[in-house]
Amino acid sequence: MKRTILHAAVIGAISMGLSATAFATDGYQLTGIGQYAVGMGGAVVAAPDDPLSAAISNPAGLALMTPQAAFSAEVFNPTRKTNMGFGETGSHSNVYGVPSIGWVAPAFGDGIVFGGGVYGTSGLGVNYLQNVAPNPELKYGGYAQAYSSITFIQMAPSLAMKVNSHLAVGASLNIAAEQGSFQQTFTQYTNISPVPSQPYVVPIGGGLNLSTPSWAYGVGLTLGALYKVNNMVTLGFTYKSPMIFTPMTFQGGAQAAPGPNGTQVDGGAGQYSGHLNYPQQVALGLAIHPTRRWLISVEGQWINWHNTLNTFNIYGPWQGTNVVALPLNWRNQWVANFGTQYDVNNWLQVRAGYAWGSNPVPNNSAAIAANTIFPAIVQNTVTFGATQKLGMGWKLTEAYMHAFSNTMTGAPGSAPFAPGDTMQAASSTLGENSYGLQVGYDF
Template sequence: MEKIMKKSRILSVAVGAAVALGFSAGALATDGYQLIGIGQYAVGMAGAVVAAPDDPLSAAMSNPAGLALLTPQAAFSAEIFNPVRKTNLGNGEVGSHSNVYGIPAIGWVAPAFAKNWVFGGGVYGTSGLGVNYLQNLPSNPQMPYGGYAQAYSSITFMQMAPSVAWKVNDRLAVGASLNIAAEQGSFQQTLSEYAPVIVGSGPNGPVTQVAPVTGGLNLSTPSWAYGVGATLGVLYKVNDMVTLGATYKSPVMFTPMTWQGGAQSLGQNGPFGAAGQYSGHLNYPQQVALGLAIRPIPQWLISVEGQWINWRATMNSFTIYGPWSTGSYVQLPMHWSNQWVANIGTQYDVNSWLQVRGGYTYGSNPISNANTGNNLLFPAVVQNAITVGATQKLGMGWKLTEAYMHEFANTITGPVGTAPFGPQAPSATLSENSFGLQVGYDF
C-alpha cells in the first residue's frame, strides 16, 4: 500500500456545493465555482446583467445600483440543476453520484429612509462543485488483494446580501451590498487496500482475515466558517439607448474551518498527521465586472459584459494547519489562474405580457491540463454555455419567469504519472444543465 501511496498526488480541496435557505447543491452553472447568474432573469440573459438588472435578484446579486431603478417587489427562484461529472483517478473513468439538486433564492426591494433611496437584498446560493467518486483498484504486485479509492468533497455556501441604492439623478444610480456568508466544507481522498489482518489466534497460530486498510487524507466531518465582504455598483444612463454598468466585489474573508480528524497520510515520503484538530481558510475571490446595455429599439435589449475573477489569490493552494510531522501546516497545490468571462444576453418584448430572452457565456478555464491531478475533486472546467428564458406578466402584479441553461462538456487531461491512484493519465469532465422557475410580485 505504501508503494501505491508514494505515487499519490493529494487532490485539491473541493470548493463548491451551493446552498440557499437550507438546500445544498453539488454543482452549479459556473464560472469556476461561481454562478453565471442569480435568479431566472439573470440565467436567461447568460449572466449579462451588470448594465441591465431587471429584478431584485439580478440587481442585489450582480449590481446593487439597479435596485434604485426598481419599484417595490419581491421574487422567489427555484432551480433544478443537473451536473454530469466524470474523472479518471488512474484506473479508468468513473462518474460521480448525486447528479440532481435544488437551488432556491429570494430577493426583494422596498423604499428606504429618504427619497430616491431603496433597501433590498437577497438570500441565495453560489458556487458549485462537490463530487463523490468510488473507484475499484485491481490487484497488482504491490496490492495483491486489490483495493478501492474514495474521493469525496462537499462545500455548502450560503450568502445574504442586504443592499442600499441611491438614484442620484435621472442618469446615475449607485448601490452597495454587504455580503454575509457561511460555508461548510468536508473532503476526503483515501486509498483502501485489502490485506490480511490478524483478528485472533488459534491452535495453529494467528488467525487472519482479509480486510481493508485505509490511508490518505480524511477530513470528512463538516465544519462551519463565516465570512464578510462587500459589493459596490454603479449604473449610468448615457441616453435612452445606452446604459453603462460596473461592479467591484471585494474578497469574502472567512474564519477558518476546523475538523477533528484521525491520522492523516500524504504518501510514503510525505508528511503524516496525528489524530487531532485540523483547520484551513477558503476565501472567496475579488472580482470586477463591466457591462454595456443597448436598446436599438425600445422593445429590444442587448447586454454585454466582461468579468475578471481573481481565483489565483484564493485558489493557488490550500493550507491545512494541524499536527503534521513536518511542522504546523502543509500546502495542497491547486494553481488556479485568474479567469476572464464574457457574457452576452438579449431580450425582446413580444407584447405587453411576454418577454423572451437568450444568451451565451464563455469563461477561460482556471485549471490547466498540467494541474488536472491537483483538481480532480473540483472539476471546475466548463467554459461555454447557452441559455434561453421567458417572462409572462400575469396581471395583478404577478409575473412568472423561466430559464434553461446548458454548459457544454469539457475535459482536461493531465500528464501520465500524475494520477493519484493508478498508472493512467488523470482526467476530469464536466457538463451541466439547469431549469428554473421564478415567481415575482410587484407591490
C-alpha cells in the same frame, strides 16, 4: 515499483481533497442568480431587472426598480467524470437545489431604496467510489473514495440611490456562510496474518479524511454604478471585494499530505483547519436598446481566483510542522457574457444568452491531478428563458442553462492513485444543465 499504491495514494489524496467545491461556468460561481440573470447568460451588470440579479450583480439597479419581491428555485444537474488511477469513473451525486429570494422597497427618503436577499450562490460537491479488482500490484484489491460537499449561502442587504436622471449607485454588504466536508482516501486490502497457511485479509486505508461537516462565516462588500447615457445606452460597473472567512475546523484521525520533492508529511489525530475565501471581482457592462422592445447586454468580468485557490493551507498536528500548503494552482479568470431579450407583447418576454470563461485550472498534469475531483473546467454555456406577466402584479420566469462538456487530460502516469507501471493519466470531465423557475410580485 518503488512504492506501494497505498503510499502513492496518501501522497496524492490530500492534494486533491480540498479542491472540491461547486461547479459552474465561472470557476465555482454560478452563471447568474435568479432566472432572469440565467436567461441572459449572466450579462446583467448593465441591465439588472429584478432584486435577485441586482443585489448580487449590481446593487445600483435596485434604485431603478418599483417595490417588488422574487423567489427562485433552480435544479442544478452537473455530469462529472474523473480518473483517479483505475480507469474513468463518474460521480454518484448529480442533482442539487439552488434557492434564492430577494426584495426591494423605498427607504430613508426620496430616491433611496433598501433591498437584497438570501441566495444560494454556489455549492455542490462530488461523490466518487471505485472498487479496484486484485492485480499483481494490488493483490487483494481495494477501493478509492472521493467525497466533498460545499454549501455556500449569501445574504446581501443593499442600499441604492438614484443620484439624478443619469446616475444610480448602490452597495451590498455580503454576509455568507459556507459548510464543507472532504474525504479522499484509498483503501488497500492486504494479508497481515502471521500464519501463511491461515491468511486473513484486512483493509489498510490512507489519505485525507476531513468528513466531519464544518461551518465558516465571511463578509465582503459589493459596490455598483449604472450610468444612463441616453434612452438607448446604459453603462454598468461592479466591484466585489474579497470575502474573508473564518476557518473551517475538522476533527480527523491520521492524515497524510504531500511534502517537498515528493515526500510525505504525516498528521496525527486531532483538529485540522483551513480558510476557503471568496475572490475579488470586477465587471463592466454595456446595455443597448436598439428598439423599445429589444435589449442587448454584454459584460466582461475578471475574477481573482489566484489569490484564493493558488494554494490551500491546512493547519493541524502534522509531524514537524503545523501547516501543509496544498498546490491547487488556480489562475485568474476572464469571463465574457452576452444576453438579449425581446418583448413579444405586453405579457411575454423571451431571452437568450451565452457565456464564455477562461479555464482557471491550468492545462498541465500537476494541476489536472490536483483538481480531479473539482473539474471546474467548462468554458462555453448557452441559456434560454422567458417571463410571463400574469396580471395583478404577478410574473413567472423560467430559464434553462447548458454548459457544454469539457475534458482535460494529463500526461500518462499523472493520475493520483496510479501505480507507476499502469501509466494512468489524470483526467477531468464536466458538463452542466440547470432548470429554474422564479415567481415575482410587484407591490
